[in-house]
Amino acid sequence: MKLEPFALERWFGKYEFTTRYNIAESCIKPFTVSELEAICRCDLLRTTEIENLGYTDSRGTDELREEVAKLYPGRTADNVLITLGAIEANYLVFTALLQPGDVVITEFPAYQQLYEVPRSLGCKVRLWDLRAENNYRPDIAQLDAMMAASKVKMIVINHPHNPTGASLDAGSMAAICEIAEQHGAVVLSDEVYRGLTLIDGVSTPSAQLFSDNVVTVGSMSKAFGLSGLRVGWVVGPEDIVEKCWTIRDYTSICPPGPSQAIALSALRNISSVMTRNTSLARKNFSILDEWVSVNSDIVSYIPPCEGVVAFVKYGACADSIQVAGELANFDSVLVVPGSCFEVDGYIRIGFGGDTDTLQLGLDLAAKRLQIM
Numbered sequence: 001m002k003l004e005p006f007a008l009e010r011w012f013g014k015y016e017f018t019t020r021y022n023i024a025e026s027c028i029k030p031f032t033v034s035e036l037e038a039i040c041r042c043d044l045l046r047t048t049e050i051e052n053l054g055y056t057d058s059r060g061t062d063e064l065r066e067e068v069a070k071l072y073p074g075r076t077a078d079n080v081l082i083t084l085g086a087i088e089a090n091y092l093v094f095t096a097l098l099q100p101g102d103v104v105i106t107e108f109p110a111y112q113q114l115y116e117v118p119r120s121l122g123c124k125v126r127l128w129d130l131r132a133e134n135n136y137r138p139d140i141a142q143l144d145a146m147m148a149a150s151k152v153k154m155i156v157i158n159h160p161h162n163p164t165g166a167s168l169d170a171g172s173m174a175a176i177c178e179i180a181e182q183h184g185a186v187v188l189s190d191e192v193y194r195g196l197t198l199i200d201g202v203s204t205p206s207a208q209l210f211s212d213n214v215v216t217v218g219s220m221s222k223a224f225g226l227s228g229l230r231v232g233w234v235v236g237p238e239d240i241v242e243k244c245w246t247i248r249d250y251t252s253i254c255p256p257g258p259s260q261a262i263a264l265s266a267l268r269n270i271s272s273v274m275t276r277n278t279s280l281a282r283k284n285f286s287i288l289d290e291w292v293s294v295n296s297d298i299v300s301y302i303p304p305c306e307g308v309v310a311f312v313k314y315g316a317c318a319d320s321i322q323v324a325g326e327l328a329n330f331d332s333v334l335v336v337p338g339s340c341f342e343v344d345g346y347i348r349i350g351f352g353g354d355t356d357t358l359q360l361g362l363d364l365a366a367k368r369l370q371i372m
Contacts, residue, residue: 003120008340020332021361028225028277028352039272040265058254067267072208081241082255086192086219086232096243102153109341136166140175152185159204160193163348164311165304168204177211187214193307195223202305229259284351291362298369308352316372331364
């Protein structure tokens with residue numbers, strides 16, 4: 001198994017904690033402990049669950065698995081495995097289900113893990129292109145043709161989408177799941193941004209609603225604003241959950257108890273948590289949208305529908321590493337170069353953070369792009 005360097009994570013490793021204006025993050029603004037305690041009406045650091053700092057059930061606590069299962073009608077705690085973030089969840093699913101030579105279809109552009117890990121396992125990865133002219137919505141006819149061309153083991157989708165913020169309607173989700181069932185393939189649906197809706201009436205449904213043979217990955221990071229907990233999950237058929245559980249015995253063993261207790265409190269107050277997060281996402285999205293409009297001579301984009309990331313095309317005659325590098329080094333503004341998604345001429349902007357930081361970072365970015 002040979003993994004290529006993770007371009008996005010290396011970029012963050014270089015600049016995340018040294019730049020002043022971080023408008024690259026893909027999460028909603030993180031909660032502070034006091035802010036979350038006010039919503040949950042409890043002392044999060046002095047709950048009974050946190051008093052014991054020992055190992056926990058390697059599947060995750062019963063209470064948290066039951067709460068996560070409520071997000072997916074028809075599923076129970078037995079269909080849930082708690083993980084260290086969505087990144088471990090995806091990794092466990094890939095290593096549990098894939099063998100060298102398997103064919104995997106993955107949407108592209110995408111978070112590098114979603115195609116690099118299958119490649120490292122010896123799989124034949126086929127990229128399912130999401131095109132700007134289609135508003136980055138997947139072409140179902142193209143998927144049909146790709147499935148007919150070879151025996152496919154897994155279809156990997158990610159909606160709301162990173163890096164574009166594209167949603168997926170119920171009809172398309174149902175069609176993908178139906179095609180997978182017809183060909184005996186598993187759907188892995190990375191749904192970490194689900195819940196952060198920017199437009200009334202536009203909301204990507206979970207793949208769990210359309211087939212019993214899908215695997216869904218979620219986390220407390222992107223939409224919930226609790227990335228520091230490192231709590232994620234796999235939801236799917238019991239046999240697949242069992243296989244993932246077997247592999248996790250060789251990796252992280254079990255999720256941390258304190259993090260699970262805090263995640264449980266947040267999920268039990270999900271309405272208040274998501275009201276705060278959605279309000280901030282929409283407020284900041286309006287600022288980003290206005291910035292693109294005012295600076296239409298140097299930038300353009302397909303407006304995201306969900307989540308807090310946007311894939312912005314720029315007009316400067318420079319590659320994305322140079323653009324993002326100058327912003328970081330000269331203006332202390334952090335954005336993600338499109339090359340981290342193997343697409344040049346773009347930068348990914350994250351608009352879920354502090355509103356003032358977003359506004360100042362965008363203003364500096366416009367000035368830099370004007371002179372490049």
